[in-house]
Amino acid sequence: MAARFAVGDRVAVRRAFPLGHVRTPYYARGAVGDVERICGDFGNPEELAFGRRDRPRQTLYRVRFAQTALWPDYAGPAGDTIDIELYEHWLEPATE
Amino acid sequence: MASHVHDQAHDHRPPPDEDGPLSYYETMEIAVREILIEKGVFGADDVRAAIEAMDARSPAKGAEVVARAWTDPAFKDALLVDGSAACASIGIELGPLRLIAVENTATVHNVIVCTLCSCYPRNLLGLPPDWYKAKAYRSRVVREPRAVLREFGTEVPDDVTVRVHDSTADMRYIVVPRQPAGTEGWEPERLAALVTRDCMIGVTVPKTP
Numbered sequence: 001m002a003a004r005f006a007v008g009d010r011v012a013v014r015r016a017f018p019l020g021h022v023r024t025p026y027y028a029r030g031a032v033g034d035v036e037r038i039c040g041d042f043g044n045p046e047e048l049a050f051g052r053r054d055r056p057r058q059t060l061y062r063v064r065f066a067q068t069a070l071w072p073d074y075a076g077p078a079g080d081t082i083d084i085e086l087y088e089h090w091l092e093p094a095t096e
Numbered sequence: 097m098a099s100h101v102h103d104q105a106h107d108h109r110p111p112p113d114e115d116g117p118l119s120y121y122e123t124m125e126i127a128v129r130e131i132l133i134e135k136g137v138f139g140a141d142d143v144r145a146a147i148e149a150m151d152a153r154s155p156a157k158g159a160e161v162v163a164r165a166w167t168d169p170a171f172k173d174a175l176l177v178d179g180s181a182a183c184a185s186i187g188i189e190l191g192p193l194r195l196i197a198v199e200n201t202a203t204v205h206n207v208i209v210c211t212l213c214s215c216y217p218r219n220l221l222g223l224p225p226d227w228y229k230a231k232a233y234r235s236r237v238v239r240e241p242r243a244v245l246r247e248f249g250t251e252v253p254d255d256v257t258v259r260v261h262d263s264t265a266d267m268r269y270i271v272v273p274r275q276p277a278g279t280e281g282w283e284p285e286r287l288a289a290l291v292t293r294d295c296m297i298g299v300t301v302p303k304t305p
Contacts, residue, residue, distance in 0.1 A: 023265045025211050027238065039194070042266045060265055062196075067241075067260075076242050080258045085265035 003059045003088070009035045010094040011063060013086060021049030024090045032094045033065035036083055044087060058087040153222040157188055158270055159291035161220065163284040165197070166275040172199075179270065183220075190219050198261060199272045200301070205252045206271045207245065207298035209237045210263040217268035221293055228297065238262060248299040271298040278304050 005011055015030035023045050039060040047055040067080040074080070118126070133140055161183060165172035175182035179195030195217060198206040210216065214229040227233050237244045241258045245251070252258055261269050273295045279287060290302040 023212060025262065025264060027211075039196075039265075039267055045265070060267075062267070071239060075240060076258065077254050080241070080260075082238055082260040082262060084262045085267055087265065 003038050003061075005035050005038075005059075005061060005088070005091060005093075007035050007037060011035060011061075011091040012094045013063070014090050014092060016090075018046070020046050022046055024086060025084065027070055028063075028065065028084050028086070031065055031070055033063040033069065033084075036062040036064040039085065042087070044089070058089055061086055061088065061091065063091070150218070151223065153218055155221045155291075155293040155296065156288070158217070158220040158293070158296045159288040160284070161186075161188065161197075161270065162272055162291045162296065163288035165272050166287055167284050172272070175272070188220070190217075193217060193219055194267050195220070195270060196261075196267050197270050197272050198259070200274045200298075202274075203255070204257050204259055205245075205298070206259050206261060207237060207241055208261050208263060208269040208271060209234055211235065211238055212264055215263040215268060217270055220270060221296055225293070245299060248294070250300050270296050273298075273302050276302050276304040 010032060011034070012032045013024065013028050013030060017029070039062060041057040042060050043053065044055055044058045047053075062083050063086050064081050064083050066078070067074040067076060067082060068078055070082060129143060132138060133143075161175065164186060165175050171182060171186070174185065175197045176199055179197040180190050180193060182197075183190050183195060198208075200206055209228075211234045214224055214234075216224040216228065218224070233244065238260055241260050242252055245258070263269055273291065275287070276290060279290065290305070292300070292302070294300045295302050
């Protein structure tokens, strides 16, 4: 399965709020970061949670966010970061 | 005096029974377990043995991996590229667990959390500590990591980047701490004794004895 994004790509997390077994933390939704690495293809937990094992696998990425991009009042050096694992269907090319 | 007060506190009362009503999922677990035993899928002793095996896991394997990384640069390079494959190469099979090792350096300090639940590399580190599963740690370490680290006695200078890793999906993490000064040339077994569970989560660093 071809990965849509490459290491170093700037991506935005979808600002969406679906119900179900979603592995995208709320604090990352809408945030912009950089692809740190591609982890491989995995079953989509939002489908697996309902026993749907035949759905397409998703490429999983690690995306690195500046702490200051997640928390505007972050009380630490500007270089501090959070890496978060995110599935491809949660990511869009960043427009900013 | 302190020990006198301490002794008085031991009144030999049994711990409180957890005899409140069962939660939905406790009831579900009991029901499913009883049906599986009734159908002969496994026995009650298999359930007990599985719990015993889970409880018996310790951080020793993780410490072995870190000590090996400190003493074998080629292993460390391989570990940072593919943690699971590197562990398999020294006889530590992690099964389906996909391991990412992150290295502390002079300029980077790493710390691990699972904000959504309590994902943790149990095969390498044993059972997670209660604080790792608590909402306080999970919500605060992504928001104010330096304050949380300070509460663990770990002061990270401002010229060192703090890198939080949120274990949200299919990967599991281990921090490879920096080898303490003065331990050069030590045998891996002796080094492994310095590598505690908390060092490999990233809330502290190994101390020179």
